[in-house]
Amino acid sequence: MSTACTIPVIAIDGPSASGKGTVAALVARELGFHYLDSGAIYRVTAYAAMDKGVALDDEPALVALSRVLDLRFDGAEVYLDGQPVGDAIRTEAAGRAASQIAALPDLRAALLELQRAFRKAPGLVTDGRDMGSVVFPDARLKVFLTATAEERAKRRYKQLIEKGFDASLPALVQDLRERDARDANRSAAPLRLEAGAHLLETTDMTITHAVNQVIGWYREAGQG
Ligand code: DC
Numbered sequence: 001m002s003t004a005c006t007i008p009v010i011a012i013d014g015p016s017a018s019g020k021g022t023v024a025a026l027v028a029r030e031l032g033f034h035y036l037d038s039g040a041i042y043r044v045t046a047y048a049a050m051d052k053g054v055a056l057d058d059e060p061a062l063v064a065l066s067r068v069l070d071l072r073f074d075g076a077e078v079y080l081d082g083q084p085v086g087d088a089i090r091t092e093a094a095g096r097a098a099s100q101i102a103a104l105p106d107l108r109a110a111l112l113e114l115q116r117a118f119r120k121a122p123g124l125v126t127d128g129r130d131m132g133s134v135v136f137p138d139a140r141l142k143v144f145l146t147a148t149a150e151e152r153a154k155r156r157y158k159q160l161i162e163k164g165f166d167a168s169l170p171a172l173v174q175d176l177r178e179r180d181a182r183d184a185n186r187s188a189a190p191l192r193l194e195a196g197a198h199l200l201e202t203t204d205m206t207i208t209h210a211v212n213q214v215i216g217w218y219r220e221a222g223q224g
Pocket of ligand 1: 039042103
């Protein structure tokens with residue numbers, strides 16, 4: 001209990017496809033910290049539900065499923081029941097399903113402990129909706145990383161095409177707008193800039209610049 005609180009956490013939030021995962025992973029590498037992609041937890045839960053025929057609005061069944069998830073992270077890969085599912089959970093369909101189940105408060109509560117277990121020395125960089133507000137409220141640094149929907153759609157488009165998936169830029173812009181609205185308007189852990197979080201607008205910013213800015217803020221907070 002007590003030691004966990006001395007382990008520093010950097011929490012990076014922001015809308016879907018803002019690049020927060022890329023930035024968080026690079027900050028973690030630079031500082032030698034652990035990294036938790038909390039969106040992957042929601043994505044893999046949604047994927048497992050679809051795989052096992054659990055309805056995405058059946059909250060008790062989803063909670064039960066989350067308690068027996070055989071989930072393992074290894075670098076950028078995610079394993080479910082020992083099988084790599086990294087690419088399968090990155091599809092747009094998996095993202096939509098994740099957004100749907102992420103609105104369920106009992107499921108979010110059930111996933112808390114799983115996420116907190118990633119807080120290990122020498123520190124943790126994590127990205128996701130409620131990382132700074134609910135999961136790690138005592139995070140040393142909280143960042144809200146964003147970019148316009150058009151810029152985020154372009155980034156997501158590039159990623160999907162590179163992975164060999166089909167993608168349509170206008171459809172991605174629309175999907176991101178809808179997802180932002182759903183994520184911002186839900187009652188459980190809505191998407192918003194938390195008090196005390198640093199705003200990082202990355203529309204015209206390189207990844208390196210964004211990473212350096214986060215590390216700069218962390219050091220300014222007296223931890224460098
Ligand atoms: O960041 P992402 O696109 O991988 O997240 C997938 C969905 O899960 C997205 O709709 C936001 C939601 N999510 C959440 O509600 N809380 C988190 N901590 C992480 C993701």
